[in-house]
Amino acid sequence: MQTSSGKFWARPATRLGWWAVGLAVASFVLGFLWLFLPGGAILSFLCGLAGGVIALIVIIRQQERSWLVFLSILPMINVFIFIVGEFLFPH
Numbered sequence: 001m002q003t004s005s006g007k008f009w010a011r012p013a014t015r016l017g018w019w020a021v022g023l024a025v026a027s028f029v030l031g032f033l034w035l036f037l038p039g040g041a042i043l044s045f046l047c048g049l050a051g052g053v054i055a056l057i058v059i060i061r062q063q064e065r066s067w068l069v070f071l072s073i074l075p076m077i078n079v080f081i082f083i084v085g086e087f088l089f090p091h
Contacts, residue, residue: 012066016058023051024072052076
């Protein structure tokens with residue numbers, strides 16, 4: 001098991017950490033392209049969820065402490081807030 005150096009401002013040290021960051025960036029980009037790309041919103045949500053779950057796994061199991069990995073949790077939180085809002089205030 002590869003662990004990070006423990007520095008918060010360092011880049012991710014694990015391969016899964018980089019996957020979490022990449023999926024979070026993909027979620028952000030697909031969120032902007034949802035008007036032009038059919039199914040872009042669904043892909044954005046899925047990338048956000050996957051990136052957040054992977055980020056949590058890497059933080060807990062491999063002790064990744066990079067700020068980029070912590071930032072990768074935000075798209076997952078955004079998706080959860082959207083889903084809860086849809087259930088609480090349906091159209």
